[in-house]
Amino acid sequence: MSLIRVENLAKEYVNGEVVTPVLRGVSFTVEPGEFVAIMGPSGSGKSTLMHILSFLDRPSTGRYEFEGLDTSEFSDEYLAGLRNERVGFVFQSFNLLARTSVLDNVKLPLLYSRVKKSETLAKEALAAVGLSHRLDYFTNQISGGEKQRVAIARALVNNPAVLFADEPTGNLDSKSGNTVMQILQNLNDQGRTIILVTHEQETARHARRILRVKDGAILADERVLDRVLAFSDKELVK
Amino acid sequence: MNFFSTIQLVFRTLRARKGRSLLTILGIVIGVAGVIIIIALGAGAQSLVLGQVTKLGSNLISVQPGKSNEKGPPAAVFGITVTTLVNSDIDAIRDQGNVPHATAITGVVQGSGSVIWGNKSVDTNFWGTDGGFPGVMNITMEAGRFFDKAEADGGANVVVLGKSVGDQLFAGTGMDPVGQVIKIKGAKATEAGGVPLRIVGVVAERGSVFGNDQDDQVYVPLPIGQQQLLGIRYLQAINLKVDAAENVSSTIADINRILMQRHRIQREVDADFTIRNLADAISILTTITDALRIFLTAMAAIALLVGGIGILNIMLVTVAERTREIGLRKAVGATNSAVRNQFLLEASLLTSLGGALGIIFGVIISYLAAVGIRTLGYDWAFEISFVSIGLAVGVSILTGVLFGLYPAFKAAKFNPIDALRYE
Ligand SMILES: Nc1ncnc2c1ncn2[C@@H]1O[C@H](COP(=O)(O)OP(=O)(O)O)[C@@H](O)[C@H]1O
Ligand SMILES: [Mg+2]
Numbered sequence: 239m240s241l242i243r244v245e246n247l248a249k250e251y252v253n254g255e256v257v258t259p260v261l262r263g264v265s266f267t268v269e270p271g272e273f274v275a276i277m278g279p280s281g282s283g284k285s286t287l288m289h290i291l292s293f294l295d296r297p298s299t300g301r302y303e304f305e306g307l308d309t310s311e312f313s314d315e316y317l318a319g320l321r322n323e324r325v326g327f328v329f330q331s332f333n334l335l336a337r338t339s340v341l342d343n344v345k346l347p348l349l350y351s352r353v354k355k356s357e358t359l360a361k362e363a364l365a366a367v368g369l370s371h372r373l374d375y376f377t378n379q380i381s382g383g384e385k386q387r388v389a390i391a392r393a394l395v396n397n398p399a400v401l402f403a404d405e406p407t408g409n410l411d412s413k414s415g416n417t418v419m420q421i422l423q424n425l426n427d428q429g430r431t432i433i434l435v436t437h438e439q440e441t442a443r444h445a446r447r448i449l450r451v452k453d454g455a456i457l458a459d460e461r462v463l464d465r466v467l468a469f470s471d472k473e474l475v476k
Numbered sequence: 477m478n479f480f481s482t483i484q485l486v487f488r489t490l491r492a493r494k495g496r497s498l499l500t501i502l503g504i505v506i507g508v509a510g511v512i513i514i515i516a517l518g519a520g521a522q523s524l525v526l527g528q529v530t531k532l533g534s535n536l537i538s539v540q541p542g543k544s545n546e547k548g549p550p551a552a553v554f555g556i557t558v559t560t561l562v563n564s565d566i567d568a569i570r571d572q573g574n575v576p577h578a579t580a581i582t583g584v585v586q587g588s589g590s591v592i593w594g595n596k597s598v599d600t601n602f603w604g605t606d607g608g609f610p611g612v613m614n615i616t617m618e619a620g621r622f623f624d625k626a627e628a629d630g631g632a633n634v635v636v637l638g639k640s641v642g643d644q645l646f647a648g649t650g651m652d653p654v655g656q657v658i659k660i661k662g663a664k665a666t667e668a669g670g671v672p673l674r675i676v677g678v679v680a681e682r683g684s685v686f687g688n689d690q691d692d693q694v695y696v697p698l699p700i701g702q703q704q705l706l707g708i709r710y711l712q713a714i715n716l717k718v719d720a721a722e723n724v725s726s727t728i729a730d731i732n733r734i735l736m737q738r739h740r741i742q743r744e745v746d747a748d749f750t751i752r753n754l755a756d757a758i759s760i761l762t763t764i765t766d767a768l769r770i771f772l773t774a775m776a777a778i779a780l781l782v783g784g785i786g787i788l789n790i791m792l793v794t795v796a797e798r799t800r801e802i803g804l805r806k807a808v809g810a811t812n813s814a815v816r817n818q819f820l821l822e823a824s825l826l827t828s829l830g831g832a833l834g835i836i837f838g839v840i841i842s843y844l845a846a847v848g849i850r851t852l853g854y855d856w857a858f859e860i861s862f863v864s865i866g867l868a869v870g871v872s873i874l875t876g877v878l879f880g881l882y883p884a885f886k887a888a889k890f891n892p893i894d895a896l897r898y899e
Pocket of ligand 2: 284285
């Protein structure tokens with residue numbers, strides 16, 4: 239059973255008279271344990287696709303099966319549960335809660351689940367991204383790279399089946415970006431399914447598979463033969 | 477998400493947004509405290525005014541010389557001396573056969589003068605009156621007695637002191653005022669050295685009515701007041717007390733008939749006297765103070781509105797930020813109902829805290845105002861209306877909860893990504 243299977247997925251935005259088609263019939267599957275990069279120029283519909291896959295948005299038409307189930311049947315409540323437990327999302331712009339500590343930010347998803355040991359889980363997730371020394375810092379007291387690692391820890395804290403990352407290095411300098419990519423590669427090596435969006439070929443080559451998107455359609459679906467491995471910085475990631 | 481973690485979350489949110497939380501609370505505090513204070517002041521003012529009037533005694537009728545328009549003031553107010561009411565009019569009214577429901581009747585004149593005892597002199601007001609005065613004016617004695625009808629009619633050389641006059645003359649001397657002889661000087665220049673009068677009693681404390689100290693007075697028999705102190709032969713008023721409120725109007729009719737007859741007047745419009753009734757005065761004052769209350773209630777409503785608009789303002793300013801926050805919460809798995817519970821609890825906490833503080837401040841300030849006004853010598857009641865508290869708190873909580881929930885309801889309609897991108 240595929241983890242994700244989309245068939246003829248389409249999305250259009252309607253603004254009064256104006257109809258903007260953004261996705262025009264997308265079909266592909268993702269198996270557990272894959273590391274897929276969705277790559278394409280700006281405005282090609284990558285983010286829109288990611289939002290639909292991660293249950294932040296719904297498609298206009300087409301079929302989306304998650305873990306073998308047709309998602310069009312799911313209620314809002316059920317989708318909230320999936321967002322909470324089955325998927326994690328890392329945004330380009332971090333989207334951390336202001337005036338809140340790093341630890342509390344990571345605990346946020348656990349607030350909406352039935353998990354008991356939220357403190358322990360959040361600390362473990364922060365350890366996995368090398369931020370054990372920043373637990374009590376507020377989000378305005380840490381660097382951009384650290385913010386993105388907090389966001390990754392938050393996405394991981396509920397042990398999701400798949401981690402979505404939408405241009406996670408887009409707002410970072412190359413060194414921090416590299417650290418983030420290394421964390422993602424490590425996670426994938428440990429078996430985590432990862433779907434990454436980027437407009438840079440270089441970043442996409444960190445994945446094992448690239449889906450090339452243009453104007454809301456998939457141009458190519460290719461294996462990465464010349465895979466880039468993010469340099470290992472033992473000080474940052476333990 | 478359980479109740480306990482919601483509470484934790486809400487406290488964390490409120491602490492993280494101190495400024496917004498404090499402003500919201502402030503809006504509610506102003507609204508609630510404003511309503512309580514304004515309504516309490518209105519109630520205090522009303523009780524003050526009505527209390528002053530009823531202190532004069534209920535079922536009182538006053539006959540004054542000169543014709544006046546029903547609602548307007550009597551002629552004497554304009555400095556016109558009217559001499560049409562005389563001592564024999566009292567006797568005619570006092571005749572039980574003529575005015576059956578009058579329980580006490582007194583004729584009065586008033587003036588200012590000075591009272592001298594030993595080397596002490598006190599400027600005060602005197603009443604020339606008769607034995608009916610205590611019954612009409614609800615006077616109780618602290619010492620001695622009031623002079624009786626025979627003493628009053630015969631112009632005996634006796635005097636009754638008001639409480640503060642007694643204190644000014646005798647406090648600290650260790651002497652009993654009763655039995656002492658004082659001298660009193662009125663406006664009439666002829667009596668050199670003053671009229672010697674023996675004190676027969678001291679009246680118990682009466683307080684003040686409309687700022688007039690009722691204890692800074694002395695009472696002398698009518699002939700002494702009229703002839704020796706004022707040099708007049710007429711009365712300034714005849715006051716009487718009626719046995720029951722329902723007999724006031726028939727008593728007025730009785731008096732009117734008797735005086736018309738005695739003064740040989742045929743037509744009502746030619747009457748040379750005016751009959752006034754305290755119940756009428758009370759009802760006029762009640763109308764005025766009720767109008768005051770309505771006005772104050774309107775002001776209270778404005779205070780509440782201002783508070784509510786303050787809350788609305790703060791909520792609207794933060795609605796975009798809060799909508800994005802809700803988007804994020806939904807993105808990590810919050811259901812619409814979890815978000816709604818959080819916002820409901822948050823708004824309830826803020827508004828109940830604001831409401832409680834508003835009540836405390838409102839009550840304290842109303843109390844301090846009452847104490848302050850009392851030290852100025854007014855008989856000001858400290859009255860808190862529970863209806864006003866309920867109304868104020870109800871409205872502010874409603875405003876707070878409605879506007880607090882607004883972003884939550886708004887965001888519930890969006891899918892998470894649209895809420896997250898809301899601007
Ligand atoms: N809410 C919206 N209403 C209308 N058009 C939108 C909306 N969101 C995105 N779009 C349009 O959809 C297209 C694809 O957007 P997006 O998926 O963000 O592209 P990418 O992530 O590949 O840069 C863009 O042209 C964008 O303008
Ligand atoms: Mg994008």
